[in-house]
Amino acid sequence: MMVRQKQTVKQTQASQLVKRQITSGTREWADRNVNCMKGCSNNCRYCYAKLIAKRFGRCTEESWKEMQVRGDVVHRTFRRQAGRVMFPSSHDITDSPEARAACFAVIKALLEAGNEILITTKPRVSVTRGIVETFGSCMSQLQFRFTITSANNRLLSFWEPGAPRFEERLQSLQLAYGAGFKTSVSIEPFLDYDPAPLVDLVLPFVTESVWVGPMNYIPRNGISGKDRRRYDEIRSQYEVDHLREIYTCLKDLPRLRFKDSMMNRIEFEDEKARRCAQRRRRAAARATTSVCN
Numbered sequence: 001m002m003v004r005q006k007q008t009v010k011q012t013q014a015s016q017l018v019k020r021q022i023t024s025g026t027r028e029w030a031d032r033n034v035n036c037m038k039g040c041s042n043n044c045r046y047c048y049a050k051l052i053a054k055r056f057g058r059c060t061e062e063s064w065k066e067m068q069v070r071g072d073v074v075h076r077t078f079r080r081q082a083g084r085v086m087f088p089s090s091h092d093i094t095d096s097p098e099a100r101a102a103c104f105a106v107i108k109a110l111l112e113a114g115n116e117i118l119i120t121t122k123p124r125v126s127v128t129r130g131i132v133e134t135f136g137s138c139m140s141q142l143q144f145r146f147t148i149t150s151a152n153n154r155l156l157s158f159w160e161p162g163a164p165r166f167e168e169r170l171q172s173l174q175l176a177y178g179a180g181f182k183t184s185v186s187i188e189p190f191l192d193y194d195p196a197p198l199v200d201l202v203l204p205f206v207t208e209s210v211w212v213g214p215m216n217y218i219p220r221n222g223i224s225g226k227d228r229r230r231y232d233e234i235r236s237q238y239e240v241d242h243l244r245e246i247y248t249c250l251k252d253l254p255r256l257r258f259k260d261s262m263m264n265r266i267e268f269e270d271e272k273a274r275r276c277a278q279r280r281r282r283a284a285a286r287a288t289t290s291v292c293n
Contacts, residue, residue: 028260029145030118031083033090036073036106037099039064040091042122042163046189046215049090065162067091069102080114087117092163093131095124104134111138120145120186122163123172132179143182143208146173150191151198158230159191170201177205184208188259189215193237196249199256206255212246213259214238240265 026033038058040047043065053059087110093103110117119131123146135142148169150156156166164172177183185202187195188211195212203210218235244266250256 026086026089029084029120030086032081033086033088034073034078034106034110035088035090036070036102037088037091038068038070039066040162041065041067041094041096041099042092042160044160044163045219046159046217048217051217051219067094067096067099069098074102074105076109078109078113078115084116084118085110086120089120093119093121093124093127095126100127100130104130107131107135111135111141114141116141116143118143118145120147122147122160123169124164125168125172125175128172128175132176132181136179139179139181143184144173144176145184145186145211146176147186147188148173148198148202149187149189151201152192155191159234170205173202173205177207182207185210186213187211188213189234189238190246191234193242195246199250199253203253203255209255209257210253211257211259212250213262214243214265216261 039053040049044050050059050064053064054061087106088103091099093099107117107119119142121127121144123144128144131142131144146169148166149160151166151170153165153167156163173183173185183206185206187198187202190198190212192198199210199212215234215238218231218238220231223231243262247258247262247266251258
């Protein structure tokens, strides 16, 4: 009987792990992703793609900022994929001539193959306008997901030093919305202690969804003394009690979604608290029985 129970627990844990793997990362938003550049000039401090590239010796901290075209992807013949394709997921569509040309070529090829594309970007107005004007006839196949993590340019310049300011990102959202495209916003990671005011700013220009989530990768090593305070502050604002407060505050808003990385942490802590309460009740019951005896 005990062996069977252990097997059941292991099977349950395995199924939960598979579920988390399926819904984590880019798979939470799309079935596949495509990238046509190496590196990213946004150079976000929390970038997981940069972390992995550095770990495996594909770049350095400095070389990551120098974007290089992947010719094998740009010249690839794409097929129609089942489900939605995210483009890009490990770099941005910047306004440098080389990056813009490469990214537009891939968008064109994906669309011509009949794919539905989720365009994810910390947007530049010139790039957004170019996509709107170039691919307007295919807008039914396109959805923009603009990453707008704060309205505070001081925070943006620190965490996302090469990315556009807030005003340009908001203008891009308004431009795409006004042109009739499907629009959505990612506030992941939320850089403000309270993301609610930012949600209020973007929600009027969103046709699909607004996603809120914490920073998943917060470096601990290689941080200068003058920057350590900022890392400590951002880490403290993702404590589970605060995440739960944000969830309670925003959960009833229309088109609001929460990233699995946020919900898993809340649910994990809630389940841990529930089990602790169960153990306390059982201990109290045993103590009462012992006294009665």
